[in-house]
Amino acid sequence: MSVGFIMLVHAALDRASSVARHWANSGCPVVIHVDAKVSDADHAAFVDGLSDLDNVKFCARTDVEWGTWSVVKATIAASEMALEAFPHTHHIYFASGSCLPLRPVQELKAYLASRPRTDFIESATTDDVPWTIGGLDSERFTLRFPFSWKKHRYLFDRYVRFQRKIGFKRRVPAKLVPHLGSQWWCLTRQTLTAVLQDPDRPTYDRFFRRVWIPDESYFQTLVRLHSQSIESRSLTLSKFDFQGKPHIFYDDHLQLLRRSDCFVARKIWPQADKLYSSFLSNDPAVTKNTEPNPGQIDRIFTKAVERRKKGRPGLYMHSRFPKEEWENGKTCARYSVFEGFSDLFENFETWLFKAVGGRVHGHLFHPDSVQFAGGETIYNGGLSNSAALRDYEPKAFLTSLIWNTRGERQCFQFGPGDAQQISKFMAMDTNAQISVITGAWAVPLFKSSDNFAYIRREAAALQKIEAKHLQILRSTHAKAQVRVWTMADFIQNPMEPLQEIVDDIAPRGQHRLAEAPQLVNLDGFGQFLQNLKNQGMHPYLMGDFPVGDDLQASAAKPQRPYLVK
Amino acid sequence: MRMPSKLWTAYRLRLKRRRYLFRAFRKRRQLTEVENRTADILPSDILAFATVRNELIRLPHFLDHYRKLGVGHFLFVDNQSDDGTAEYLRQQPDVSLWSTGHSYKAARFGVDWLTWLQVKYGHGHWCLTLDADELLVYPYYESRPLAALTAWLDSTGERSFGAMMLDMYPEGRLDDQTYVAGEDPIDILGWFDSGNYIIHRQPELQNLWVQGGVRARSFFANNPRRAPTLSKTPLVKWNRRFAYVSSTHSILPPDLNHVYDDTGGEKTSGILLHTKFLHTVIEKSREEKLRKEHFAVSSLYDEYYDSIAADPVLWTEKSTRYRNWRQLEAMGLMSKGGWL
Numbered sequence: 045m046s047v048g049f050i051m052l053v054h055a056a057l058d059r060a061s062s063v064a065r066h067w068a069n070s071g072c073p074v075v076i077h078v079d080a081k082v083s084d085a086d087h088a089a090f091v092d093g094l095s096d097l098d099n100v101k102f103c104a105r106t107d108v109e110w111g112t113w114s115v116v117k118a119t120i121a122a123s124e125m126a127l128e129a130f131p132h133t134h135h136i137y138f139a140s141g142s143c144l145p146l147r148p149v150q151e152l153k154a155y156l157a158s159r160p161r162t163d164f165i166e167s168a169t170t171d172d173v174p175w176t177i178g179g180l181d182s183e184r185f186t187l188r189f190p191f192s193w194k195k196h197r198y199l200f201d202r203y204v205r206f207q208r209k210i211g212f213k214r215r216v217p218a219k220l221v222p223h224l225g226s227q228w229w230c231l232t233r234q235t236l237t238a239v240l241q242d243p244d245r246p247t248y249d250r251f252f253r254r255v256w257i258p259d260e261s262y263f264q265t266l267v268r269l270h271s272q273s274i275e276s277r278s279l280t281l282s283k284f285d286f287q288g289k290p291h292i293f294y295d296d297h298l299q300l301l302r303r304s305d306c307f308v309a310r311k312i313w314p315q316a317d318k319l320y321s322s323f324l325s326n327d328p329a330v331t332k333n334t335e336p337n338p339g340q341i342d343r344i345f346t347k348a349v350e351r352r353k354k355g356r357p358g359l360y361m362h363s364r365f366p367k368e369e370w371e372n373g374k375t376c377a378r379y380s381v382f383e384g385f386s387d388l389f390e391n392f393e394t395w396l397f398k399a400v401g402g403r404v405h406g407h408l409f410h411p412d413s414v415q416f417a418g419g420e421t422i423y424n425g426g427l428s429n430s431a432a433l434r435d436y437e438p439k440a441f442l443t444s445l446i447w448n449t450r451g452e453r454q455c456f457q458f459g460p461g462d463a464q465q466i467s468k469f470m471a472m473d474t475n476a477q478i479s480v481i482t483g484a485w486a487v488p489l490f491k492s493s494d495n496f497a498y499i500r501r502e503a504a505a506l507q508k509i510e511a512k513h514l515q516i517l518r519s520t521h522a523k524a525q526v527r528v529w530t531m532a533d534f535i536q537n538p539m540e541p542l543q544e545i546v547d548d549i550a551p552r553g554q555h556r557l558a559e560a561p562q563l564v565n566l567d568g569f570g571q572f573l574q575n576l577k578n579q580g581m582h583p584y585l586m587g588d589f590p591v592g593d594d595l596q597a598s599a600a601k602p603q604r605p606y607l608v609k
Numbered sequence: 610m611r612m613p614s615k616l617w618t619a620y621r622l623r624l625k626r627r628r629y630l631f632r633a634f635r636k637r638r639q640l641t642e643v644e645n646r647t648a649d650i651l652p653s654d655i656l657a658f659a660t661v662r663n664e665l666i667r668l669p670h671f672l673d674h675y676r677k678l679g680v681g682h683f684l685f686v687d688n689q690s691d692d693g694t695a696e697y698l699r700q701q702p703d704v705s706l707w708s709t710g711h712s713y714k715a716a717r718f719g720v721d722w723l724t725w726l727q728v729k730y731g732h733g734h735w736c737l738t739l740d741a742d743e744l745l746v747y748p749y750y751e752s753r754p755l756a757a758l759t760a761w762l763d764s765t766g767e768r769s770f771g772a773m774m775l776d777m778y779p780e781g782r783l784d785d786q787t788y789v790a791g792e793d794p795i796d797i798l799g800w801f802d803s804g805n806y807i808i809h810r811q812p813e814l815q816n817l818w819v820q821g822g823v824r825a826r827s828f829f830a831n832n833p834r835r836a837p838t839l840s841k842t843p844l845v846k847w848n849r850r851f852a853y854v855s856s857t858h859s860i861l862p863p864d865l866n867h868v869y870d871d872t873g874g875e876k877t878s879g880i881l882l883h884t885k886f887l888h889t890v891i892e893k894s895r896e897e898k899l900r901k902e903h904f905a906v907s908s909l910y911d912e913y914y915d916s917i918a919a920d921p922v923l924w925t926e927k928s929t930r931y932r933n934w935r936q937l938e939a940m941g942l943m944s945k946g947g948w949l
Contacts, residue, residue: 286947289764296752313757345949352947355875359941360808362773362819362840363869363878372873422925425804426823430830433807440807440821447941448804 047072047156047230048133050122052115053141054079054108056314057090060141064100066324070149073099073130077118080107101129111193115227115259116252123236134160137230142311143280144293144319148326152279152307156230163235163271166225166278167264180204180256185222186213189256217244217251225264228280228310231271238270239263281306281338283345286352291345295319300344306336358475360443374473375446380455380549381476384484387459388531389561393417399542399557400549402453408445409438409462424448431463438466446475453549460485460509471516476524478517479545482510483531483586487564490572500579507585514585532587535563618813626861629717629852633724636716640686640725643706644699647682647730654681655755656847657737658726660719662688664741665697666889669791672701674744679754680737684730686722688713714902720853731847735759738843738857739881744795745772745843746934747879748945759846761877761948769860770844771868772879775801775942776823777931778886778923787888794884800928802826803940807833808840816840816859816866823923828913835909841881842868870946877946880937886923894918 049067053060053076064074076094078087087105094100103125108114119138126136135156145152156162170182180187187207191199216222231239242248248266252258267274281304283291290311293301295318301309312319355364358376366372386392386406397404406415414429421429425448427441428434434441446454458467458478470476485506489499517526525548529541543557570589577583650656657680661668672683680703687695687708698706709722716722723738735755737745747758747770762770777798779786786797806821817840825836841857845865853860860866870876898914901907929940937943 285765285949287765291949292757292761292764294749294753294757296749313753313760315754315756348945348947348949351875351945352870353874355870355873355944356941359875361806361875361878361941361944362771362808362817363876363944363946364874364941365808365810365817365869365871366873367871370871370873420927422826422927424927425929426802426826426925426927427805428826428830430826430833432831433805433825433829433833436833437807437809444804444806 046130046133047135047137047153048126048130049074049137049139050119050126051076051139051141051143052079052108052118052122053077053090054082056141057082057086059312059314059320061090061093062320062324063139063141063144064094065097066145067149068094068097068100070326071099072149072153073101073126073133075101075103075122075126075129077103077108077122078105079118080105099130101125109192109194111257113253113255113258116262119259119263120240124240127233127237127240133233135230135232136236137279137308138228139280139308140228140310142314143228143308144310144312144323145308146281146301146304146323147307150326155307159275161232161234162273162275163229163231163267164275164277164279165229165231165264165267165271167223167267167274167276168225170222170224181224182222183208184224184256184261185216187256188212188214188254193256214251214254217247219244219269220248220251220265221268222261223264223268224261225276226278226280226282227259227263228278228282228308229263229267230279231263231267235267235271239266242266242269279307279336281309281336281341282311283341286349291348293319298322300341304336304338304341305334306338358443358447360440373475374469375443375475377446377450377453378475378477379446379453380545381458381470381478382455383458383479384481384531385479385561386457387484387487388481388535388564390564392561393457395559395561396455398559399546400453400455402455402549403449405454405456407458407462408442408456409434409458409464409466411461411463414441415457435463435465438463439469442466442469455549460506460513464509464513467513468516471519471522471524471526474523474525477545477548478524478526479541480514480517480526480528481531481534482514482528483507483583484534485510486531486573486583486586487566487569490566490569491564496575496579500576500581503576503583504581507581507583510585530585530587532589535566538563622813622861622863625854626850626852629721629724629854629861630728630850632717633721633728633852636711636721637725639709639711639716640707640722641709643687643695643708644704646703646705647684649703650682650730650734652733653756655679655735655737655759656681656731657683657739658685658723658731659683659739659741660686660688660713660723661690661694661698661741662713663690663692663694663893665690665692665694666788666790666887667741667794667884668694668697670793671741671744672704673791675737675739676703678745678750679756684723684726686719686726688719712902714905718856718903720856724852727847727851728849732849734847735762736845736847738845738853742884743774743843743881744884745879745881746937747772747943748877748934748938748948750879750934755844758877758948759844763846765947767868767876768846769842769865769868770877770879771817771840771842772844772881773806773819773942774822774839774841774881774883775937776839776883776885777801778823778928780924780928782920782922783886783917784888784891784920794887795882795931798882798884798886799931800924801931802927803929803942806839807836811859813863814854814859814861814866815863816842817869818858827921827923828916842866843881844879875944875946877948878943880934880943882931891918891920 067074103121106118193200252262285291292311292313294313295316357373393404403417405417413431416423570591573583574591683704685706698704779797802823809818819840820836829836838858843857894914894917904910
């Protein structure tokens, strides 16, 4: 009992030659199909190089073009020759010139000998497969494809669209249920003979001649008529990239391939000397003689495809620069923006840091300079506190900051006195948690000793900016988590909203806030607002503040930290 | 009515490209052949092109680095070196050398000369266009030669490959450590800024304009627009109709500038480790300030040259120590893309 190989070869003939030699020397006959595109000189040298082996044969050459019937034609020619010339082979293994055996041949022989009736061929109905190049699955069988996908993509696509439009459909021969799967199979002599000697084969061949990529469906469909036992998986490890092209294995995949315990892998980079020298040996010490286990490789490849297609959210760099709305996450992590809090509470930043940890910055968008936590002048990743650098591209500044501090929650203060360009970006960012106490910017003005004309002007300007900012936050396009209170509402009962915000930031904290931040002294604030009104300005964002000190008291009583049960 | 303007832009860029090619054709006479070994070039060779001026100290490691990556032939233009650069290059078996005494600035910072050599020798090859202070690293570069990268690019239908210049700097003052020819400059320049880059998309040429890093932080914090451009497209499957626009920052035709994905994915990309800040930079900055050959309006950069000549410390607590390409990849400075 033995396994025979059929090999389709079109490039890297020296590598194909050493692999064929390896199999032949291990007692496995090999039939090779060399693409007619290979020059006669190269072909002659190739044949000559293997002429000392009597169990290596060459079948008639055809011009093989990817995705067409010629691939199947070559496979059939090689199969027929293998069945006839090597009557003792029990399984036929279909491989290519860029395949590499990963495990000793004796292990493969033993594996197949203990499963004498099993056909290893990936074969799934078209409804059940996710891999469809060009969006074609069942249509591979029902449309016509006279134009080459590789050479004449435009005509290919137009003709497919045309056929769809006019509702053209070919009929699938009775008895056949189209199946798809990896072209690298290993079939028993019985099954392969039955497929090739089927009396209806001319009908089937005529049908498959016009199917697109028939090498992934011809045997996969026909074995379903003849096999007694199909194991729908390939013994050859073969992965595809995001464009449906086969992935290539390099020297640095050595350990990965070894751990896969697969029998054969493709495609191998022709210059991967280390892989060829390591694997072309029948040393059983290197493998564990277990079931093939491509799971780990599958996961790694799935990740690579994901990286190519979706990228790392929140990363902007010179080979990933998504258009707006294509970012798949504008920033890479959640962050919190506090507006008005540091105006209303003494040492709010210290308090917040005690409550949630992470990193609490001052006004990152302060017009004079960036107020990084701890007064740093250069922050993580080399971010500068220069306002000019930041304002040159505020989005880059914020996304870099969040990216550079992955794993650590960032909180910062924001207000109408800050550079405002970033506000729309934050409002659209699902990672932003924005909490606003409107009108709190009036508190520093109230505390300042500037002349009132200036204060009035300043108040009007800030109110206008904040109103515009609120409009952005309330827009239907806003995706940030936004909470807004008027200052009057907030100081009525500051603990509840603060607890809510803190729980959101550190959900596992679970601790009740023990200490409230200290409210600044607001005695006379109502009168201050009244003064602004008397000057013709209309301060409304802070909510309803009564005039007169006595009414102040109810709101501003908790001037010392208090405990909440 | 968008179509006409799009067509108009395409047409203008086409004219621009042809003008550059014609300039290169005219400037061919500025080049004197010193050593021409281009007959040795094999059809599958990857070529490297560079204009150099007094780079003797960098060249041994430069050649070593790119030979290891599998560059088949180097084509150099020597612009008035007086430190033995030309003599050294002549002796290298895989180098062809031209020399010129003409203005670097007037030749579009050397691009015209290289364009002509690329027209003549680059057609059909994957071509690297480099400065002597740039060391290309890309995913898996230690185990996979450039030919593996270019085969991967070929298979995915890419004709160009992007890399960002990463300014490397030492821990102390620039002058503290003396670089010796042949050593790995990264032993001295072991630090970089990992996350302060600023990207704009250039609407017309469709390239990304990346700025930032240590030079923007240290020298252009008050005038970031003037900060040096860091994005480059140094590796291109060359066609004799191609032409770089400004250095290798952008190229025509514009689709070659699409070395990035704009739908959220990541394309494979590399990093050019920029070894400008060796101790020699101080002397060079003094000289460049006087030569005025490196910027279109050189006087705008006097302050920049002065700052470098003052031998500053670029290192900060937040600088990152360079370890390997995997680190750059994990930090998002370059990407494996779909290459595994």
